[in-house]
Amino acid sequence: MPVIKIFLALGIFLFLSTSASAQTLAFQLRGGTQTRSVEELAKITPVVEVQTRSPIDDKKRRFKAFALKPLLKAMYGEHWKRDDDIVFTCTDGYQPSLPGAILQRHDAYLAFASADGQDFSIFDHGKVQDLGPYYLIWDNVRDEAFDDEQPQVWPFQVTALEPVPFKLRYAAMLPPARSSAQVRRGFLVFRNHCMNCHSINGLGGSLGPELNYPVNVTQYYAIPWLKRWIAMPRSIRYNATMPPLDAEAGTRDKMLNDLIAYLKAMVGKKVAPPR
Ligand code: HEC
Structure with missing residues (x-):
């Protein structure tokens, strides 16, 4: 079923009278923080109803939400660029970030209430967790390309957003100068x-192992085996969970050679991860 998007012109009056006014969202930028309530966000972009299937509980649910792109554009204007990551701050200190390019290619929403009569909460890690004030959801029901590069990031209890230039945040993983x-x-x-x-x-995801610190993979794996692993993990370990490199046959070798060149170059740039 396609995503249901209903513009809740009337609904706005209903939710204004509830606790929604306490649900604020902070937009941070060097130089200050601006806070917006649900009512104020609704003046920037209309409330929509979005159906999703969250990887957290694998259930189809409907939420009242704001599309993220128009909010970023209204709040950050020119600061919201492809090169930025958006960092999400959650009540418990969890701080995931998402590449701006992914946010531009796929439709993300900030949900602030359930639209299917359920509590605005989710069962996660053995307990019921509040989703509010905001829950980042993706249009993975309608957007067919979404599964291919599905961001693993569905943070809940989001209180603040901040665009951070990729180069600043990820300096330690950039290739060495020159x-x-x-x-x-x-x-x-x-x-x-x-x-x-x-x-x-130490910068990046933690689903698979660190690849540079203290010993770089190109230092302990023979390069031909490493290439084969990256291209087809299951041709080496039958139960590998890492997906094969997603590339057209004609460009795969070039991508592999480029990747190995980058990994090797990082032997000369080891930076101890924080902690
Ligand atoms: C969806 C997550 C995922 C992606 C994407 C992914 N990997 Fe992996 N990778 C893993 C996991 C998990 C392992 C551990 C072995 C396993 O279960 O497959 C792994 C193992 C490895 C190893 C072996 C490390 C060791 O010390 O044994 C290397 C090298 C590696 N990955 C490189 C890459 C490269 C290069 C890419 C990008 C082209 C990549 N991986 C993309 C999840 C991923």
């Missing part, structure tokens, strides 16, 4: 295909 064009291309492959799951110098 790297060759091949190394720089390899970094882009890593950023687009590997970084959600793997870290370099």
Whole structure:
């Protein structure tokens, strides 16, 4: 079933009278923080109803929500760029971030209430967790391309957003200064295909192992085996959970060579992860 988007012109009056006015969202930017209530957000972009299936509980549910893109545009204007990551701050201190490019390609929403009569909460890690004030959801019911590069990030109890330039946040994983064009291309492959799951110098995802610190993978794996692993993990370990590199046959070898060049270059740039 397609996503149901109903513009709740009347609904606005209903939810204004409830606790929604206490649900504020902070937009941070160097130089200050601006806070907006649900009513104020509704003046920027209309309330929509979104149906999703969250990976947290694997249930189809409907929420009242705001589309994220118009909010970012209204609040950050020119500061909201492709090169930025958006960092989400949650009540418990969890702080996931998302590449701006992913936010531009797919439709994310900030939900602030249930639209199907259920409590605005979710069963996660063995207990019922409040979703409010805001819950980041994705249009994974209607958006068919979404599954291919599905962001693993569905933070709830979101209280604040902040765009952070990628270069500042990820300095320790950028290729060394004056790297060759091949190394720089390899970094882009890593950023687009590997970084959600793997870290370099502690930066990136933690679903798969760290690949640089203290010993870089190119230092303990023979390069031909490493390439084969990245292209087809299951041709080496039958139960590997890592997905094969998603690339057209014609470009795969080039991508692999670029990637290896980047990984090798990082042998010369080891930065101890924080803690
Ligand atoms: C969806 C998550 C995911 C993605 C994307 C991913 N990996 Fe992995 N990777 C894993 C997991 C999990 C493992 C651990 C072995 C397993 O279960 O497959 C792993 C293992 C590895 C290993 C072996 C490390 C060791 O010390 O044994 C290497 C090297 C590696 N990945 C490189 C890459 C590269 C390069 C990319 C990008 C092209 C990539 N991975 C993309 C999840 C991922």
